[in-house]
Amino acid sequence: MNYLAIDASTEACSVALNFNDKIYHQFELCPQSHSTVLLPMIDSILTQAGCQLSELNGLIFGRGPGSFTGVRIGIGVVQGLAFSAELEVVGVSTLRTMAQQAYELYQRKRVVAAIDARMSEVYTGYFSVNAQGIMEQHLPEAVMPPSELVNYLKGLEIPVYGVGTGWDAYPADLSSLKINEDSPEILYPDARFMLKIGIEDFKKGLAVSAELAQPVYVRDTVSWKKLPGR
């Protein structure tokens, strides 16, 4: 089964391809320049593998949370590719992707993820690995001030392995919640670690058509004020 995974949700941009049982992948830090990096990266991976879009069984995309614009660049590209090649799609959480990486690379079984969400908040989620070696989410993904995280995670095993950019951004509030002594090894989601989660979702029949590839922003309020009385 052949699948292409794409993520542009954070400062990183990454593409991974599972083609004829081989994995091809690229990852690059490219803040503010996903629009020039992403499609050439996809093209180079497909060319390297000798794969046509029409040979794929589906697309997997980073659905957020992360930078609103970055998430939409990734999803815009996925919508265009999926619609043009008549492929179905599955979205994977960026937080869960980093947790999956912690399991696949460092055999961490419990992970708390925190991405710097600006405006003095973090996107966060708590994950543990299941019998199939896939990270499962425990609490709904949320955005909150770092000081509230300790309360949010009440009842769960803490401290555990931390991933994401949130830890270095708010060390005073967060450092007691993770076991890594220094900065987390895993700071950004990488499409390579979306493959396993995404393929599992395809098997479960969770795939949807191109236009239903949609972001999960987690932060759903805008700072704009409504007119009086609205």
Added chain:
Amino acid sequence: MRILGIETSCDETGIAIYDEKEGILAHRLYSQIAVHADYGGVVPELASRDHVRKTIPLIKEVLADAKLTAKDLDGVAYTAGPGLVGALLVGCSIGRSLAYGWNLPAVPVHHMEGHLLAPMLEDDVPDFPFVALLVSGGHTMLVRVDGIGQYELLGESVDDAAGEAFDKTAKLLGLDYPGGPALAKMAETGKKGRFKFPRPMTDRPGLDFSFSGLKTFAANTIHKEEMDKQTHADVAYAFQEAVVDTLAIKCKRALLQCELKRLVIAGGVSANTELRAKLEQITAKLGGKVYYPRPEFCTDNGAMIAYAGMQRLKAGVFADLSFKATPRWPLDTLAAI
């Protein structure tokens, strides 16, 4: 040759298919007015969120309306600027990757070039050269057009766009966003001569505009007066009369300066009936003629992007695999074709 056009630069998702010989085969427009009305203006983040929901469904509809599939297309055009960067990026990313997947050329289009060429979608097409007045909620500019990509900026607004002044004054008159068209409706029952608004920057040479003072003048008038229904209409009348007069004075000046007789008007405000009537009048007096697109192609739309894209496609101007959005992009930096 046929091309798909995608417009997402502000608060409207517009999709169309243009055929070089047969013209527009299908077009659809989704307006986000309801999304932004509660805020009294366009909220960029909400605009982007809506475009990413609506673009592909509209493309499906347009292909179905035209009874076409990707195999019938020769290119994909999308607005690459100017506009709201987040909103632009939705159309750019979808348009560029669609073209990649379909193995077709991708054509980034300048939004204002789209507006400028929109009258070419009508039966009565102006010959080059002509003077164009681009007048919308985001822009007010006079351009000399000698050919596609041959644009000389003659003048523009130094502050608010004319459409912006319409919407802001409408808000002062208690009208919902975007209130421009509602203000024009209100002005129909207004009395001529009760209020006299200034004609900004017409007392000096040059072709620049300034409309923010008119909004302030309206605010002061509303503050001073007992605002009954008739007074609302009278203020609306005087305001619209001042904007229309100011635009007309500058259009006439531009035609005389360029020694041209053809005037093109495009952009949302070019749908205003009083403005059309006034410009018909002044061009007639000069022995010239005014050209404009049908009302649905005055506001943002995909048809004008498909048309402008076709001109660039025929000239072989394609994008590489990147899809940069350019929020600020002067019209006169475009290459001639």
